[in-house]
Amino acid sequence: MTIRPNSIEARDVARVMHPYTNAVVHEKVGPMMIEGGDGIYVIDNEGNRYIEGLGGLFCASLGFSEQRLVDAAHRQMQKLPFYHSFGGKSHDTAVELAERLVDLAPVPMSKVFFANSGSEANDTAMKMVWYYHNAIGKPNKKKIISRMRAYHGVTIASASLTGLANNHRDFDLPIDRVLHTECPLHYRYANPGESEEDFATRCADALEQLIQKEGPDTIAAFFAEPLMASGGCIVPPPTYYEKIQAVLQKYDILLVADEVICGFARTGNMFGSETFGMKPDIITMAKQLSAAYQPIAAVMVNEKVYQALREGSGKIGTFGHGFTYGGHPVATAVALETLKIYEERDMVNYVRSIMGDFQDGLHAFADHPLVGNARGVGLIGALEVVCNRETKEVFDPSWGVAAHVGERALKHGLITRALGDTVNFCPPMIITKAEIADMYARARLALDETHAWLQ
Numbered sequence: 001m002t003i004r005p006n007s008i009e010a011r012d013v014a015r016v017m018h019p020y021t022n023a024v025v026h027e028k029v030g031p032m033m034i035e036g037g038d039g040i041y042v043i044d045n046e047g048n049r050y051i052e053g054l055g056g057l058f059c060a061s062l063g064f065s066e067q068r069l070v071d072a073a074h075r076q077m078q079k080l081p082f083y084h085s086f087g088g089k090s091h092d093t094a095v096e097l098a099e100r101l102v103d104l105a106p107v108p109m110s111k112v113f114f115a116n117s118g119s120e121a122n123d124t125a126m127k128m129v130w131y132y133h134n135a136i137g138k139p140n141k142k143k144i145i146s147r148m149r150a151y152h153g154v155t156i157a158s159a160s161l162t163g164l165a166n167n168h169r170d171f172d173l174p175i176d177r178v179l180h181t182e183c184p185l186h187y188r189y190a191n192p193g194e195s196e197e198d199f200a201t202r203c204a205d206a207l208e209q210l211i212q213k214e215g216p217d218t219i220a221a222f223f224a225e226p227l228m229a230s231g232g233c234i235v236p237p238p239t240y241y242e243k244i245q246a247v248l249q250k251y252d253i254l255l256v257a258d259e260v261i262c263g264f265a266r267t268g269n270m271f272g273s274e275t276f277g278m279k280p281d282i283i284t285m286a287k288q289l290s291a292a293y294q295p296i297a298a299v300m301v302n303e304k305v306y307q308a309l310r311e312g313s314g315k316i317g318t319f320g321h322g323f324t325y326g327g328h329p330v331a332t333a334v335a336l337e338t339l340k341i342y343e344e345r346d347m348v349n350y351v352r353s354i355m356g357d358f359q360d361g362l363h364a365f366a367d368h369p370l371v372g373n374a375r376g377v378g379l380i381g382a383l384e385v386v387c388n389r390e391t392k393e394v395f396d397p398s399w400g401v402a403a404h405v406g407e408r409a410l411k412h413g414l415i416t417r418a419l420g421d422t423v424n425f426c427p428p429m430i431i432t433k434a435e436i437a438d439m440y441a442r443a444r445l446a447l448d449e450t451h452a453w454l455q
């Protein structure tokens with residue numbers, strides 16, 4: 001595409017620096033300008049409609065035209081457009097949202113701390129973990145374990161938790177308090193002939209060995225996203241969390257569940273922790289909390305953690321952490337309305353009623369010559385693209401084969417996202433069975449054309 005001088009595309013190239021974008025390529029190809037939304041579709045500035053097969057960034061659960069959320073924001077803007085929560089100030093929507101979240105929590109929880117993004121929520125959780133251990137007199141427990149291929153955000157701390165090379169390389173990360181253990185992707189990392197359960201045991205053993213090597217008295221917390229969405233929809237094998245949690249309990253290590261993507265019905269339960277049997281001490285959430293209509297995130301802590309934070313703040317004189325916009329009235333009002341909609345439309349059961357079609361459609365790609373593995377849970381899934389289905393060999397990354405599938409999909413009116421060697425699906429949860437079939441028909445064209453391109 002040539003970029004017309006003085007067009008909005010040219011102005012974008014001149015002035016906007018994009019996240020997760022190759023700036024050199026972007027200067028040549030320019031942006032894709034999105035102007036509107038309608039249900040599961042977004043519309044570009046030439047009027048083309050696209051199924052948003054990734055719900056934006058795994059977040060637009062109610063699609064792109066939910067009037068009730070617009071109205072909730074408008075009402076709150078008129079009533080109280082801003083106030084903060086510092087120094088004991090509060091407002092009703094933040095209180096109601098905190099109450100609602102504690103009610104919905106998959107395990108007993110005590111308090112909610114608001115932030116604006118998933119990264120901030122995970123940063124906050126890390127700081128709470130350190131503050132907690134200082135407060136309970138275990139100041140040496142400072143190291144945090146995450147997993148290779150995990151995604152927990154991009155701030156200095158949360159990017160350190162993230163276990164992906166591009167988030168570390170040349171950013172001088174990770175920081176040295178963060179360690180990474182095995183990624184629980186059986187398809188890629190199991191030994192030949194190893195069962196899923198044996199692989200889960202090996203992952204838990206590897207965690208224990210890491211803890212032993214570093215010294216159990218130095219390990220503070222384990223961060224885990226129930227299924228690892230941005231790493232390429234990595235679904236842990238059966239018994240994985242059971243075995244991991246036994247190790248954490250043995251060494252008195254906190255579990256933090258990152259529910260930023262899995263939270264709010266995505267996996268067929270309100271939280272991914274329920275789907276995978278996790279019993280976290282701290283839960284972080286964002287994205288579908290407000291259906292992405294407002295930036296908001298939350299950190300929920302159990303009573304044990306809260307009591308220590310309370311003690312610490314009493315001793316020091318304040319809990320010296322907080323964001324100007326944390327618990328913003330408009331964001332909390334929109335999140336509350338989102339949760340009302342989930343309840344009224346019985347979103348968990350709606351997802352359950354369509355996830356069979358979603359997963360069947362995904363697994364129907366397992367025979368495709370480019371697909372080595374189809375995997376997913378609930379309404380999220382990915383296809384791993386390989387050049388040899390027998391050996392699982394991947395294509396040379398410089399060929400950008402998964403990205404090519406994404407480009408072809410775009411031509412057929414479907415937005416997906418290539419993450420490494422995977423093509424990912426996480427549509428708005430309001431999608432219908434007919435729309436799921438349409439989405440996969442478009443994805444099949446993209447895969448077939450990519451296959452033909454490679455011949």
Ligand code: PLP
Pocket residue numbers: 057116117118119120122151152153154225229230258259260261286
């Ligand atoms: N945690 C998980 C599991 C995520 O998928 C993401 C973003 O995709 C984040 C944290 C970071 O969230 P944000 O981009 O809002 O900072």
